Amino acid sequence: MSEDIILETRGLTKHYGGVHALEDANFVLRKGEHVAIMGDNGAGKSTFVRQITGVEQRTRGEVIFDGQPVNFAGPLDAREAGIEAVFQTLALADHLDVPDNLFLGREKTKWNWLGPFRFLDYKAMRQDTLDALQKTGVKIPNIRNTIQYMSGGQRQCVAIARTASFHSKLTIMDEPTAALGVQETAQVENIVRQLKADGEPLILISHNMRQVFDLVDRVVVFRRGRICANLDIKNEDVTGEDVVAYITGAKTQEGYEDAA
Amino acid sequence: MSEDIILETRGLTKHYGGVHALEDANFVLRKGEHVAIMGDNGAGKSTFVRQITGVEQRTRGEVIFDGQPVNFAGPLDAREAGIEAVFQTLALADHLDVPDNLFLGREKTKWNWLGPFRFLDYKAMRQDTLDALQKTGVKIPNIRNTIQYMSGGQRQCVAIARTASFHSKLTIMDEPTAALGVQETAQVENIVRQLKADGEPLILISHNMRQVFDLVDRVVVFRRGRICANLDIKNEDVTGEDVVAYITGAKTQEGYEDAA
Amino acid sequence: MSNHSDGIGGLKYDKSKKAWPNELNIFFALIIIVLVFEALGQLLPYMKGQSMLFDFNTKRDGTILNIARIKIIILQVSIIGIIALGVTQVIISGGIDLSSGPLVGAAAMIVMSFAQTELVNGNPNPKAVFGAWAFDLPVLVPILVGLLFGAFIGLINGSLIAFTGIPPFIATLGMFLICRGIAQWWTRGQPVSFPTDQFAWLGSGMMPVFWFLLLALLFHVVLKYTVYGKHTYAIGSNEAAARMSGINVKRHKVMVYMIASMLAAFAAIILSSKNLTAQTGMGQFYELFAIAMAVIGGVSLTGGRGSIIGTVLGAMVFGVIQSGFTYIKLDAFYQLMAMGGIIIGAVVLDQWRQRSASARS
Amino acid sequence: MSNHSDGIGGLKYDKSKKAWPNELNIFFALIIIVLVFEALGQLLPYMKGQSMLFDFNTKRDGTILNIARIKIIILQVSIIGIIALGVTQVIISGGIDLSSGPLVGAAAMIVMSFAQTELVNGNPNPKAVFGAWAFDLPVLVPILVGLLFGAFIGLINGSLIAFTGIPPFIATLGMFLICRGIAQWWTRGQPVSFPTDQFAWLGSGMMPVFWFLLLALLFHVVLKYTVYGKHTYAIGSNEAAARMSGINVKRHKVMVYMIASMLAAFAAIILSSKNLTAQTGMGQFYELFAIAMAVIGGVSLTGGRGSIIGTVLGAMVFGVIQSGFTYIKLDAFYQLMAMGGIIIGAVVLDQWRQRSASARS
Amino acid sequence: ETIGVSIARFDDNFLTVMRNGMTDHAASLDGVDLQVEDAQDDVAKQLDQINNFVASGVDAIIVNAVDTSATQAMTAAAEAAGVPLVYVNREPINVNELPDNQAFVASNEIESGTLESFQICRNLRAAGKAGGAKGYILMGQLSNQAAVQRTKDIDDVIGMDMCNFMTIIDRQTAEWSRDKAQDLMTNWLSSGEDFDFVIANNDEMAIGAIQAMKASGIDMADVEVGGVDATQDALVAMQAGDLDVTVFQDAFGQGSGSVDAALALSRGEELDQKVYIPFKLVTPGNVADFLNKN
Ligand SMILES: Nc1ncnc2c1ncn2[C@@H]1O[C@H](COP(=O)(O)OP(=O)(O)OP(=O)(O)O)[C@@H](O)[C@H]1O
Ligand SMILES: Nc1ncnc2c1ncn2[C@@H]1O[C@H](COP(=O)(O)OP(=O)(O)OP(=O)(O)O)[C@@H](O)[C@H]1O
Ligand SMILES: [Mg+2]
Ligand SMILES: [Mg+2]
DSSP states (O other): OOTTEEEEEEEEEEEETTEEEEEEEEEEEETTOEEEEEEOTTSSHHHHHHHHTTSSOOSEEEEEETTEEEOOSSHHHHHHHTEEEEOTTOOOOTTSBHHHHHTTTSOOEEOGGGGGGOEEOHHHHHHHHHHHHHHHTOOOSOTTSBGGGSOHHHHHHHHHHHHHTSOOSEEEEESTTTTOOHHHHHHHHHHHHHHHHHTOOEEEEOSOHHHHHHHOSEEEEEETTEEEEEEOTTTSOOOHHHHHHHHHTSOOOTTOGGGO | OOTTEEEEEEEEEEEETTEEEEEEEEEEEETTOEEEEEEOTTSSHHHHHHHHTTSSOOSEEEEEETTEEEOOSSHHHHHHHTEEEEOTTOOOOTTSBHHHHHTTTSOOEEOGGGGGGOEEOHHHHHHHHHHHHHHHTOOOSOTTSBGGGSOHHHHHHHHHHHHHTSOOSEEEEESTTTTOOHHHHHHHHHHHHHHHHHTOOEEEEOSOHHHHHHHOSEEEEEETTEEEEEEOTTTSOOOHHHHHHHHHTSOOOTTOGGGO | OOOSOSOOSSSEEOGGGOOOOHHHHHHHHHHHHHHHHHHHHHHSGGGTTOOSSBOTTOTTTSSSBOHHHHHHHHHHHHHHHHHHHHHHHHHHTTOOOOOHHHHHHHHHHHHHHTSBOSEETTEEOTTOOSOGGGTTOOTHHHHHHHHHHHHHHHHHHHHIIIIIOOOHHHHHHHHHHHHHHHHHHHTTTOOEEOBOHHHHHHTSTTHHHHHHHHHHHHHHHHHHHBHHHHHHHHHHHOHHHHHHTTOOHHHHHHHHHHHHHHHHHHHHHHHHHHHTEEOTTTTTTHHHHHHHHHHHTTOOTTSSOOOHHHHHHHHHHHHHHHHHHHHTTOOHHHHHHHHHHHHHHHHHHHHHHHHHHHHHO | OOOSOSOOSSSEEOGGGOOOOHHHHHHHHHHHHHHHHHHHHHHSGGGTTOOSSBOTTOTTTSSSBOHHHHHHHHHHHHHHHHHHHHHHHHHHTTOOOOOHHHHHHHHHHHHHHTSBOSEETTEEOTTOOSOGGGTTOOTHHHHHHHHHHHHHHHHHHHHIIIIIOOOHHHHHHHHHHHHHHHHHHHTTTOOEEOBOHHHHHHTSTTHHHHHHHHHHHHHHHHHHHBHHHHHHHHHHHOHHHHHHTTOOHHHHHHHHHHHHHHHHHHHHHHHHHHHTEEOTTTTTTHHHHHHHHHHHTTOOTTSSOOOHHHHHHHHHHHHHHHHHHHHTTOOHHHHHHHHHHHHHHHHHHHHHHHHHHHHHO | OEEEEEESOTTOHHHHHHHHHHHHHHHHSTTOEEEEEEOTTOHHHHHHHHHHHHHHTOSEEEEOOSSGGGHHHHHHHHHHHTOOEEEEEEOOTTGGGOOTTEEEEEEOHHHHHHHHHHHHHHHHHHTTOTTOEEEEEEEOOTTSHHHHHHHHHHHHHHHSGGGTTEEEEEEEEOTTOHHHHHHHHHHHHTTTOOOSEEEESSHHHHHHHHHHHHHTTOOGGGSEEEOSBOOHHHHHHHHTTOOOBEEEOOHHHHHHHHHHHHHHHHTTOOOOSEEEOOOEEEOTTTGGGGTTTO
16 A cells, blocks of 8 residues: 555445445545545435544444554544544534534643543633634624524534644545535635645535535545545546536446446 | 515514624515525524514514514414425424425324324325425435434435425525535426426525526625615626625625615 | 335335334343243242243143233233323423322322212211212212313423423422322322222223223324324424424423323322222322333433333333242342343343344344 | 623624523522512411511520521532532433432441441440441541442443443433332341441531532532533533544543432431431432422533532522421421422523513513 | 421321321310421431421421431430420330430330231131241331331241241232232232231231232132221221231320320420320221221
8 A cells, every 4th residue: 555545445335224325435535635525415425424433333344544444433533543524414512602612522721630620721712712713704793602593604614613723634524615605615615725735635525516626636426325436637637517427327437337 | 565575574683682683674575586695604694584484583673474464473373374484404303204204294184083183194195205305306215214314415305395395475495405416406496496487486595606696586685684785686787796795795785884 | 005115216225124123122121031030930949940921730720821920910010001101202292291100199089089989888988088979979070080180280281391491300390299299188198998889990900901001002093193193203303393394382292291191190090999099199109110111112211202012011021020020039129129220221232232233234 | 701802703792681691590589489488477477477587586596587597498408409419410411310319328328337336325336237347437438438339329320321322311210229229228128327426427517518518619610610511511412512522422421420429429428427327218309309409400401501500599499498388387288289389480480581581682 | 386297208197197186186275386297208308397397486396207216316406406396106216315305105116016917826826727827928118117117026926936837928018008019919919829818017008918819819718917007998998807907006196195295395394204105906806996096
């Protein structure tokens, strides 16, 4: 295996009862590379992400991260290994406010010798939260309100700010701009460009063709639980219509005939 | 008041504690007209919808529907008056399956003399569900699975199918295609076109400029809880950039200087 | 039901891997518990190889089954079982009902006062609550009084929960205390005894079992096949969604609590008839056991999931445990501990089967 | 705290309309209840104008306040209050603990067996559980034994809930029965009495109040200002999100239940010391009242919301009610009913204030 | 004068009769107010109730102790406040160290279980079963003193030479309740074992057992059944020939006696500090004497 591969899956498969949500996915991501995953609703994209991040346990297959076969027991393991993810369901605690959510699981603290009873450094977290949100361009009248009643876009921006605030070996974003307005979308796309500039690899799930063509190097298409195309859009001559054809099943790439 | 107005709001206002989410909204919708509401995240679009549909009680202002001032105690009243809505939060019951969700609150039944204990006509509902879903283009392996684990797009299509299956005097869709794939989005846009052809009025909330210009007659822009522009895109010369300028606050339309 | 039209494309769907019904797990747990008791019967020296469910001497009934034991297993849980049917709906709708136990006590006292007979062994009834007008009333009177009382309590529970928005735990805990108060206040703590023969018949012999199974069947159908049932599940699954879908959530909740309380009141009628007396302390801890039966039967305390079949099986688990303990002559202290362990064990088993079923597939 | 940097633009935000803290509502409810009792004291003819909290004769204490009554108001809820502190955390984390009451009984029996004195009025201790070695042990021994027992029970509760995934209601209901069994089995139902003077001191006089307030302060700080507290709220608010955010949810839950059970065990120590005896029936219904105190104090049974201050005020509500009833000489039956009504009323009031506060703004 | 009363349990039949004895007697006296509280079988609650009485400034307190070994703390609380205290029905453990302004009116619990089981033993002998008799024990709530004591009494009687022909097949708790006793007895019956007697810690459980036996067609003449309390229901069952033994305790008398004692103490009058009220055995022979007593 070449040294510069950050993530590889071999034969990754997930069945839910009788539903074959993900079948035999072979996927490779190089260091510094930005890849988009596209596909119909229910094609298995989020399922793929959940297997990689340990949110669920795979039915079979292998995941190799940073040169090591890994078997995360939960998302905590994945994060500790260096994978940051924005999940489609956002994973926010409704009754907590914005800073609490942003720092959930890695609070800034004082008096760390107190172990689990160490004290929270509320002030520092609040300031950092404002800085992090600024980057997403979202507007929130009062970050100390609980997050439960915030608008769809505000919630999504909090989840994105959380991921963007911490350095990682791999960032995964599942439809990060779905609920975002025009301005906020532009800001989040800037965050992605910054990651690219920093050389941090990214998996982006999106239904937005323009966004995908603007941002990433390569597109992987899922169809009915299988990968059906792997398109190097930076170097090859691929159009939006081609991608749609792969998504709908009008075309299937060579080497992926199983998915037909 | 002219006869052909289906919905009008006067000075509609909603405060949540200290948050002024909606301020003095004056809005008019004519019969058969399709209007889009655009605006930043947190601008108050969904709040506006919630006041009209009786999900929440407004702080002040008037709502006139179909010529009558109305004061819906809850969404049930609004639906009975003829307003169908796809909410941003979708409003699905996680532990029920697809037909149950589609027909929730207006089940097909037999033996109606049994009152609340009348029997469900499962078979008819299942068949109708398949037909309704077909229209949205979504793919669901088994509609009798509970909806809790379905993908974001599948859930959204169920919510849309629910609204599209029933005739109404006014349809409201809050970001209906946010989570949808390319194909499904096209299908849902066809549903909207069909509504237009049938002369049913529609309020569409969307962040997608292309979609808005394709589908609707008029765009109303919200900013910081206030309406800041009302653009007749069918007849006037309005570009996407103009709309963005209104959204971001770079421009404010005459007559809406309050919102500046 | 229709078999080839349940999907509209997309992923491959393998029909042979249908989800394993929850109720089967509980059924297995039940069988395992029976087998353990049978094994203990063989292994414990002082049991002299007795069997729990079989009777090889066939000395009493002429069958190989120990009919007497099978009867008592279900008889002793029938009355709490009736309550559990109502509690099942309440929990499915996302609520909880703590008042059912004390309601049994209060309803029993009230009902029995309208079911008294005039002469006991030829002497005047020493426990008479009212004057002569209340003696030897037709059996329908106490039944109606009981059901009305239940409906009234349920109406209050339901209205408080639906219209003021207080948590069901608090509304029914308050009602718990109120009903205990009513039970003690009714006769200032004196028991009420000596019912009419008609009334005594309602809960005599295996009648409680008959009522339990009849009502279980009825509510199985109601929950599974009627609009009432569907809305109950929908409200428990996502109350906001149910409201937005146009279900009249408040009215429905009032109905759910009223039905539950009427079932508890009916249980009180059967219980006082079975015992030929009503006492203020009756029904103690019934609410906890009714909830436990439902939960063991797979009803989820967060709402939206569960079934009457599950609850009936959950009740059977309790029946088997109780009879099993007397059968192996376990000391009372150990009974409590073992009962606690078995309740936990049954649910752990259920969880574990559910998980391994989904992992295997 | 910082005042001008809490928002980043967008809507107009009116700071003067800050949300009204929940705890204030309960405080008002408390005051209303006190005022009602004072008014009743003036209005009821047989009360002869007595006051509940004031004592104008100053016949006993020399102050205008009825110190004896104020003391007993808080003294009588201190012990359940200590349990309620633990229950508060459990509920905030999205769980429930039914085992705390029976745990009090079991822990009291065990603790007292290690706290016995050898000679009672010069005679050998008639209730001795162990032999001579267990007499007159240093007071630390029974305390440690009690806390260890509590930690052990909590460990089992927490592990069952965290690792097998069974509902907390069932795990702790099972433990409820197990602890009752342990309490009865320990001495086969015999009470254990006659502790050492040192041990007797722990719960004597106003010591229970001291412990309660000390622990309340401690846990107020822990829940509000530490990582432990924040994670407890996060898990109760959205367990899946907490897990996805990298919180070790399982380990945390075990901690929460261990702390709750240790608090219940500590309550048992204080209780048995206060009563100078341990008895298997001790702690009956404490779990329900501890939960009720928390809920009246604004802790949400669906998790994620609540505070220690609220729970302390919730406990005070019970204290005032109980003393108030004796003060106005209410019959015991009516006491139960009125207590039920007041619990419901306090929470309804709270709900109503919350709503009208948000409507007004 | 106001007297505070704390009763162990309101939903106990016997204690209810005793309570009525107090209230009826107080009502017949001029200017005597009773404030009766339910301790709900909770020692801690009982202690708090006494403190509440002190805060209300009552003139005397009557306690029906939940647990007779928990009386020390109560004695101390009342003594510190200088309020007279009377224990009723259950003998406090510190009976010999009571301060001057405290007294007790009670029965010796050891008598009840002993009278009951000894009479059963004699009946069995009379029925010619001295060669060996088997039976069951129905116990009350194990957290309750009376249950523990009465069960121990049974064992003590069986331990005597005269009664050692009796053997116990099984003993279980039916928690004082007729319903639980009915189910428990039915369970026992389903094992098919023969038995000659059933001894219950109270009448309610004895009646439950009788109902279960009758339902399965057992002739009540063949089985000796004993209870304690002599409640109305029990006496009726005895008249019908179902119940063989019960034990009468003058609940009404204890109740009114305790009120008199409390009044005397609060007025500083002379008084016997210990008043024992004996149990009385009730059998079909003398049942008529007790019919209208409890
Ligand atoms: N826990 C589960 N149990 C059963 N089926 C599931 C579960 N999770 C997902 N599925 C099914 O697996 C399929 C793939 O879902 P997934 O969420 O991966 O789709 P997706 O590609 O992310 O779609 P979208 O673009 O709509 O987000 C869907 O058909 C869904 O119903
Ligand atoms: N119940 C509530 N309590 C407090 N604040 C609320 C509540 N509901 C909404 N808000 C606030 O009101 C503002 C408007 O929210 P709304 O959901 O209407 O935005 P939106 O325009 O629909 O945004 P998006 O495009 O992200 O969906 C937001 O700042 C939100 O935080
Ligand atoms: Mg997805
Ligand atoms: Mg919105």
